[in-house]
Amino acid sequence: MxxxxxxxxxxxxxxxxxxxxxxxxxxxxxxxxxxxxxxxxxxxxxxxxxxxxxxxxxxxxxxxxxxxxxxxxxxxxxxxxxxxxxxxxxxxxxxxxxxxxxxxxxxxCLALSEAADGAGAGASVVFAAIVGTGCGGGVVVDGKIINGHNGIGGEWGHAPLPWPKPEEYPGPDCWCGRKGCLETWIAGPAFARDAGFANGQAAMQAIGEGDVKASAALDRYVDRLARSLAVVCDLIDPDIIVLGGGMSNVDALYERLPAAIAPHVFSDIFETPVRKAVHGDxxxxxxxxxxxxxxx
CATH class of the missing domain: 3.30.420.40 (ATPase, nucleotide binding domain)
Structure with a gap:
């Protein structure tokens, strides 16, 4: 079929x-x-x-x-x-x-695909985050999408950045009419803008060439993404976090995020793996x- x-x-x-x-x-x-x-x-x-x-x-x-x-x-x-x-x-x-x-x-859809036969195969609770042109989240439990009572289950991209620092408040204007949504901080264009480049790929190339400003922007990006994912862990404690979208191709995220998430999670341990979507785009x-x- x-x-x-x-x-x-x-x-x-x-x-x-x-x-x-x-x-x-x-x-x-x-x-x-x-x-x-x-x-x-x-x-x-x-x-x-x-x-x-x-x-x-x-x-x-x-x-x-x-x-x-x-x-x-x-x-x-x-x-x-x-x-x-x-x-x-x-x-x-x-x-x-x-x-x-x-x-x-x-x-x-990203979460469902990766839960079926991707990075989250065999996991009971899968949280998938798109960090690309925009920012969004999806939750799959035992192979089923959690839509929620109002149909907004996993609508993570328009929550505010948690534990904002003074320089991060109230945050950039978002297309949705609010200020400081996660999409304005951890989507690909937000990283590129902070690094001073037209797109994330150019920023990552600059980091590889030793650009100090771009490297500092990546440090801020990892910290903001970690804080954002820590709240998800406190809410649903997923078995795995899967990243999709353009920023998911930044290999440094998988090396750095677990340690950056851990201090913000309300737990004495944090062992949740963060993995790239197996099926990519x-x-x-x-x-x-x-x-x-x-x-x-």
């Missing part, structure tokens, strides 16, 4: 098909046009391309998005791709494709596929 999923990212839209063994049989992507109607058409075109490549039809579709669905209205909310907010994206996509669609937050689309169980 072939299953299909969509990773609806801020800069690109990807559709993939997996076989029963969990192997890719199709994977296609296009830039996200940043417009609601055009984005619907891009998804539809990519599904058709993936069906052709996979040699099978898409009976149902899983979709990972930035943001979540309001259980009250059924509309998208909290998406940093703000043109999705207040719109019935899932309903419109079902109409456009004439097939059922299941939607989940993209960080939840494929985890989002793989998690979207997993929104439909194989037997359905």
């Amino acid at each position: 072939i299953r299909f999923g969509v990773d609806f990212g801020g800069t690109k839209i990807e559709v993939a098909a997996l076989n029963a063994a969990g192997d890719f049989v199709a994977r296609v992507r296009k830039p996200n046009p940043g417009n609601y109607d055009e984005a619907l058409e891009v998804v539809a075109a990519l599904v058709a391309d993936a069906e052709s490549m996979a040699g099978g039809s898409c009976a149902r579709l899983g979709l990972g998005i930035p943001g979540s669905i309001s259980p009250r209205t059924g509309l998208i909310r909290n998406a940093n791709s703000t043109y999705l907010n207040g719109r019935p994206f899932g309903e419109n996509l079902e109409t456009r494709l004439a097939r059922p669609v299941r939607i989940a937050n993209d960080a939840n 494929s985890s989002g689309v793989r998690g979207a596929v997993w929104l439909w169980p194989p037997e359905v």
